[in-house]
Amino acid sequence: MSILKVNKITKSFGGLTAVSKASLELEKGELLGLIGPNGAGKTTLFNLLTGIYVPDSGAINLFREGEEVALHGLRPHNICKAGLARTFQNIRLFKDLTVLENVRIAMNKNIKYGFIPSFFHLPSYRWEEKQSIDDSIELLKIFNLDDKKDELAKNLPYGEQRHLEIARALATNPKLLLLDEPAAGMNPAETENLTKIIGEIREEFDLTILLIEHDMSLVMKICERIYVLDHGMVIANGTPEEIRSNKRVIEAYLGEDINDA
Amino acid sequence: MEGLLQQIVNGITLGSIYALMALGYTMVYGIIRLINFAHADIYMIGAYVGYYCMSFFGLGFLPSLIIAMFICTLLGIIIEKIAYRPLRNATRISVLITAIGVSLFLEYGTMFFVTANVRTYPEMTGLLARTIKMGNIVISMQQILLVSITIVLMILLQFIVKTTRIGKAMRAVSMDKDAAELMGINVDSTISFTFGLGSALAGAAGVLVGVYYNSINPLMGMVPGLKAFIAAVFGGIGIIPGAMIGGYFIGAVEVLVAGYGNSMYRDAVVFGILILVLIVKPSGLLGKNTREKV
Amino acid sequence: MKKLIGLGLTYAIVQILIMTNAITGYLQATLVTICINIILAVSLNLITGFTGQFSLGHAGFMSIGAYVCALITMRVPTVYGFILGVLLGALAAALVGCLVGLPTLRLRGDYLAIATLGMSEIIRIIFLNMEITNGAAGLNGIPQFVNWTWLFTFTVGTVLVISNFIKSAHGRACISIREDEIAAEAMGINTIKYKVVSFTIGAFCAGIAGALYASYFYFLKPDLFGFLKSVDVLVIVVLGGLGSISGSILAAILLALISSYLQSFPEIRMILYSLTLIAIMIFRPQGLMGSKEISLSVFSKWASGLKSKRGRV
Ligand SMILES: Nc1ncnc2c1ncn2[C@@H]1O[C@H](COP(=O)(O)OP(=O)(O)OP(=O)(O)O)[C@@H](O)[C@H]1O
Numbered sequence: 095m096s097i098l099k100v101n102k103i104t105k106s107f108g109g110l111t112a113v114s115k116a117s118l119e120l121e122k123g124e125l126l127g128l129i130g131p132n133g134a135g136k137t138t139l140f141n142l143l144t145g146i147y148v149p150d151s152g153a154i155n156l157f158r159e160g161e162e163v164a165l166h167g168l169r170p171h172n173i174c175k176a177g178l179a180r181t182f183q184n185i186r187l188f189k190d191l192t193v194l195e196n197v198r199i200a201m202n203k204n205i206k207y208g209f210i211p212s213f214f215h216l217p218s219y220r221w222e223e224k225q226s227i228d229d230s231i232e233l234l235k236i237f238n239l240d241d242k243k244d245e246l247a248k249n250l251p252y253g254e255q256r257h258l259e260i261a262r263a264l265a266t267n268p269k270l271l272l273l274d275e276p277a278a279g280m281n282p283a284e285t286e287n288l289t290k291i292i293g294e295i296r297e298e299f300d301l302t303i304l305l306i307e308h309d310m311s312l313v314m315k316i317c318e319r320i321y322v323l324d325h326g327m328v329i330a331n332g333t334p335e336e337i338r339s340n341k342r343v344i345e346a347y348l349g350e351d352i353n354d355a
Numbered sequence: 356m357e358g359l360l361q362q363i364v365n366g367i368t369l370g371s372i373y374a375l376m377a378l379g380y381t382m383v384y385g386i387i388r389l390i391n392f393a394h395a396d397i398y399m400i401g402a403y404v405g406y407y408c409m410s411f412f413g414l415g416f417l418p419s420l421i422i423a424m425f426i427c428t429l430l431g432i433i434i435e436k437i438a439y440r441p442l443r444n445a446t447r448i449s450v451l452i453t454a455i456g457v458s459l460f461l462e463y464g465t466m467f468f469v470t471a472n473v474r475t476y477p478e479m480t481g482l483l484a485r486t487i488k489m490g491n492i493v494i495s496m497q498q499i500l501l502v503s504i505t506i507v508l509m510i511l512l513q514f515i516v517k518t519t520r521i522g523k524a525m526r527a528v529s530m531d532k533d534a535a536e537l538m539g540i541n542v543d544s545t546i547s548f549t550f551g552l553g554s555a556l557a558g559a560a561g562v563l564v565g566v567y568y569n570s571i572n573p574l575m576g577m578v579p580g581l582k583a584f585i586a587a588v589f590g591g592i593g594i595i596p597g598a599m600i601g602g603y604f605i606g607a608v609e610v611l612v613a614g615y616g617n618s619m620y621r622d623a624v625v626f627g628i629l630i631l632v633l634i635v636k637p638s639g640l641l642g643k644n645t646r647e648k649v
Numbered sequence: 650m651k652k653l654i655g656l657g658l659t660y661a662i663v664q665i666l667i668m669t670n671a672i673t674g675y676l677q678a679t680l681v682t683i684c685i686n687i688i689l690a691v692s693l694n695l696i697t698g699f700t701g702q703f704s705l706g707h708a709g710f711m712s713i714g715a716y717v718c719a720l721i722t723m724r725v726p727t728v729y730g731f732i733l734g735v736l737l738g739a740l741a742a743a744l745v746g747c748l749v750g751l752p753t754l755r756l757r758g759d760y761l762a763i764a765t766l767g768m769s770e771i772i773r774i775i776f777l778n779m780e781i782t783n784g785a786a787g788l789n790g791i792p793q794f795v796n797w798t799w800l801f802t803f804t805v806g807t808v809l810v811i812s813n814f815i816k817s818a819h820g821r822a823c824i825s826i827r828e829d830e831i832a833a834e835a836m837g838i839n840t841i842k843y844k845v846v847s848f849t850i851g852a853f854c855a856g857i858a859g860a861l862y863a864s865y866f867y868f869l870k871p872d873l874f875g876f877l878k879s880v881d882v883l884v885i886v887v888l889g890g891l892g893s894i895s896g897s898i899l900a901a902i903l904l905a906l907i908s909s910y911l912q913s914f915p916e917i918r919m920i921l922y923s924l925t926l927i928a929i930m931i932f933r934p935q936g937l938m939g940s941k942e943i944s945l946s947v948f949s950k951w952a953s954g955l956k957s958k959r960g961r962v
């Protein structure tokens with residue numbers, strides 16, 4: 095059963111077509127890899143999926159509980175509410191806020207109390223706030239960040255910032271999680287740990303995951319299927335084995351030997 | 356019909372002033388993304404320098420103009436060094452607040468020395484006192500002088516920006532500061548030069564306004580400054596020809612609203628144009644839309 | 650609880666001082682100015698310090714509250730008229746804040762600053778040209794209803810409501826916009842909605858401040874609400890610290906005292922003002938308080954020599 099269908103989306107910046115008639119389909123529950131050389135358009139594709147850029151043409155549809163929701167043209171926060179969450183390649187945490195605050199902001203969509211209770215801190219405010227703190231700490235525990243909940247995000251070491259970004263994305267309670275190079279800048283041990291966490295959250299939250307990654311060993315190891323993007327176009331998709339031996343992919347990566355993986 | 360022509364003549368005169376000032380706003384914004392609130396006050400100081408040159412030292416128009424431009428250039432460079440340079444890497448809001456601070460400092464500092472009283476420029480004599488009549492349209496020599504000096508200065512500016520080394524450096528820095536630095540361009544001195552150039556034009560505008568409208572005061576820069584900035588935004592901020600077009604457009608609108616509508620609402624219409632431009636096409640008439648890269 | 654006692658004591662002490670005529674005339678006017686500036690600064694801080702939207706139009710919102718309240722109390726010169734005036738004044742300001750805000754909120758940073766400045770100039774020019782507001786000459790003889798009790802109630806009320814708001818999920822949404830607008834959107838925050846909300850609440854409170862001003866000083870003219878008034882408020886917010894409510898309160902008191910001291914030298918006052926502004930930006934851009942808050946617990950921690958903790962939740 096597919097959860098997301100992307101049909102021929104295109105995005106150009108001036109003369110440059112960053113994403114060109116790209117189509118892809120995600121099955122519910124799978125862990126899909128998205129690879130491609132630098133500047134292939136992977137991040138731009140994420141930005142299109144999450145509504146940060148509006149596609150020039152094409153359609154993006156999400157299927158949840160049998161219903162089809164058109165995502166193209168929606169504002170990012172609505173796409174997030176529909177069940178898509180993401181991390182950013184160039185970490186975009188709320189740097190001057192604490193770890194806990196970062197996660198709590200992403201939990202806002204669970205908050206039901208209106209403005210009046212917030213002005214006067216009425217009982218509904220107190221109850222829901224406590225709930226949101228408890229839930230946030232629960233989530234932080236998965237990433238071993240609960241004892242750092244009062245630290246400022248900018249003071250965390252790099253690897254933990256990446257973890258916090260994932261925790262923050264999870265706080266929005268997504269069906270589909272988009273990770274943009276989550277292992278970038280990590281050492282092998284950290285990458286190992288991250289791999290484990292990705293597996294865990296996938297189970298626990300019943301997630302579908304789309305993962306951009308340059309670390310081929312990671313991608314080949316954990317992804318069930320892989321899409322390859324080059325010059326904005328999808329040039330291949332298949333299992334890691336198929337991709338490894340695909341001629342066009344090898345050409346696209348000329349110089350970068352993916353068989354090393 | 357003749358009424359309209361007369362309005363157009365007046366609009367061109369006023370527009371020249373806005374255009375001269377708008378150039379400074381646009382160049383500075385283009386290079387360091389700062390709305391230099393103090394620019395309007397450099398214009399005011401130019402007017403005062405011109406005033407003192409003419410009425411105290413009895414200098415003629417041209418020497419006064421040149422002295423005013425020179426002093427304003429220095430002032431612009433000093434302001435940039437002292438107030439803005441330490442904030443090169445600060446947030447935009449900090450720099451903008453600083454600019455407001457510098458502006459207030461110049462206004463009230465001037466007021467402290469010369470009092471808040473309105474000063475009157477000396478009467479022009481000889482050729483400059485004449486007017487030309489064509490039917491019912493009156494054009495004063497001062498208007499002709501004002502417009503022609505503006506045009507000369509604009510041509511000079513275009514020449515500097517388009518053909519000289521420093522002009523090319525200015526364009527390079529405004530496109531990409533880091534890349535320019537890597538190419539061996541001295542970014543700091545290029546920014547200084549830009550401030551100096553813009554301030555010289557503002558100083559000239561100040562003297563010309565003094566000659567044309569006669570009366571000057573320490574707060575005279577505020578409103579024209581805002582309008583000149585609006586002109587720069589209208590034309591596309593950072594774009595030199597845009598500032599010229601914007602200046603003449605705002606001048607024309609203002610004169611037409613005053614002539615055919617309600618002159619009390621003249622300023623409101625200009626601010627309305629600003630808000631409209633910002634909403635419809637924030638990049639202005641000649642600007643390209645750009646988006647933050649994520 | 651400690652807070653309540655502190656507030657009660659402040660109210661009672663000042664009330665007694667007024668009743669025993671220890672605070673009179675000029676001192677009383679300073680007190681009123683302080684309270685009005687606290688309301689203005691705290692509400693601008695919500696917009697600029699917490700939501701990160703640079704506004705130079707606060708005087709415009711204030712003037713709407715002032716004129717609406719004045720016009721109503723001049724027709725209904727009773728306490729009920731006054732209360733109605735404050736309420737409608739604040740609502741009118743909020744409405745304009747919301748209406749004008751909506752389209753301009755797509756703008757960022759300095760463009761927004763200029764647009765809000767333009768908007769408040771337009772409001773001023775409209776008041777300057779309307780018959781009912783008596784144009785440039787202004788309104789005179791507005792019935793005076795504001796006393797210490799009203800002043801205290803409204804000031805404490807606004808400050809509490811705004812600081813409560815900031816500590817709620819809605820407030821956190823506003824803060825996330827300041828931190829990173831794109832990330833906030835991507836995390837499900839409707840950034841446009843919260844910008845409008847922040848402007849609306851800010852304008853509402855500025856309207857209250859204007860209404861109190863009109864009713865205490867019983868004289869209004871459009872020139873009171875020019876660019877300089879907006880800058881005045883901005884200076885308080887920046888000096889106190891963008892994102893610190895207690896900083897705004899502190900700075901409002903400090904600046905009112907300094908400027909009443911410099912009363913007879915207006916030019917020097919403005920020169921000092923402007924130099925302060927520049928110096929803060931260069932040497933301490935986070936202002937007196939940064940984004941921290943003073944609270945009783947912080948004081949007691951200082952006292953016991955512990956490292957002070959961040960106050961904001
Ligand atoms: N906002 C933008 N404006 C102009 N060009 C852009 C913008 N965003 C992306 N691009 C261009 O689109 C192309 C694709 O960029 P993108 O960031 O999607 O690549 P990527 O596959 O994520 O690369 P990397 O592996 O380096 O992260 C690049 O040439 C980039 O310069």
Ligand SMILES: [Mg+2]
Pocket residue numbers: 136137138183
């Ligand atoms: Mg990328």
